[in-house]
Amino acid sequence: EIVLTQSPATLSLSPGDRATLSCRASQSIGSDLVWYLQKPGQVPRLLLYDTSKRATGIPARFSGSGSGTDFTLTISSLEPEDFAVYYCQQRRQWPLTFGGGTKVEIK
Amino acid sequence: EVQLVESGGGLAQPGRSLRLSCVASGFNFDDYAMHWVRQRPGKGLEWVSGITWNSGSVGYADSVKGRFTISRDNTKNSLYLDMNSLRVDDTALYYCVKPLEVWFREGPFDPWGQGTLVTVSS
Numbered sequence A: 001e002i003v004l005t006q007s008p009a010t011l012s013l014s015p016g017d018r019a020t021l022s023c024r025a026s027q028s029i030g031s032d033l034v035w036y037l038q039k040p041g042q043v044p045r046l047l048l049y050d051t052s053k054r055a056t057g058i059p060a061r062f063s064g065s066g067s068g069t070d071f072t073l074t075i076s077s078l079e080p081e082d083f084a085v086y087y088c089q090q091r092r093q094w095p096l097t098f099g100g101g102t103k104v105e106i107k
Numbered sequence B: 001e002v003q004l005v006e007s008g009g010g011l012a013q014p015g016r017s018l019r020l021s022c023v024a025s026g027f028n029f030d031d032y033a034m035h036w037v038r039q040r041p042g043k044g045l046e047w048v049s050g051i052t053w054n055s056g057s058v059g060y061a062d063s064v065k066g067r068f069t070i071s072r073d074n075t076k077n078s079l080y081l082d083m084n085s086l087r088v089d090d091t092a093l094y095y096c097v098k099p100l101e102v103w104f105r106e107g108p109f110d111p112w113g114q115g116t117l118v119t120v121s122s
Helices: none
Strands: A005-009 A010-013 A019-025 A032-039 A045-049 A062-067 A070-075 A085-091 A102-106 B003-007 B008-014 B018-025 B034-039 B045-051 B056-060 B066-073 B077-081 B092-097 B109-112 B118-119
Touching: A005 A085, A010 A019, A019 A032, A019 A085, A032 A062, A045 A062, A045 B109, A070 B077, A085 B045, A085 B092, A102 B056, A102 B109, B003 B056, B018 B034, B018 B092, B018 B118, B034 B077, B045 B066, B056 B066
Parallel strands: A010 A102, B008 B118
Antiparallel strands: A005 A019, A019 A070, A032 A045, A032 A085, A062 A070, A085 A102, B003 B018, B018 B077, B034 B045, B034 B092, B045 B056, B066 B077, B092 B109, B092 B118
16 A cells, blocks of 8 residues: 655645645655645635646645655645645545645644 | 436434435436445545446455345446445445446546444444
């Protein structure tokens, strides 16, 4: 099973700040990494797939990078609606796995 | 519009069984692999099980292997999860999810259903 480790667990930032979230895989997954965000009481929403491809309707302030085992989600300038929990997921092999999540909270 | 509507959740005692269903609409259901993902209260996301378009291949998380069975009926646009020998730690919101495109067997998942809540308690 591929283990995904997200860091930090919590990120305390202000609107307008740059956010950098990390996801590390226990073995190489190429570029088969997905990011979701989940707001309180809501269903998870697809953000990025194949490391860096934005899903429909996702603004350009969200970007992804990395390959192999180390991946980064960057939010260039936080908007109020971006404060949420972010999860990474590997789609390289079954069993599919998610990271434990990073909560981006208002400082 | 793609819709995934789960049902079948509820309260069950440890050791008992439940069957979850997901009815899909708005896309060619029989072209897509489908999956179940769960979220325990206040916790993160956990992939539970997946099934290919023709049921030719299925997969399970280690935590449910041997207890849960995924299946589908393409004539009814429906996905199922038979949950046996339920444990307290199976308590979670269970989401039915669809891959973004036909060729994305393992995700990304979009959209997600609203989920059905399973509570296992004596």
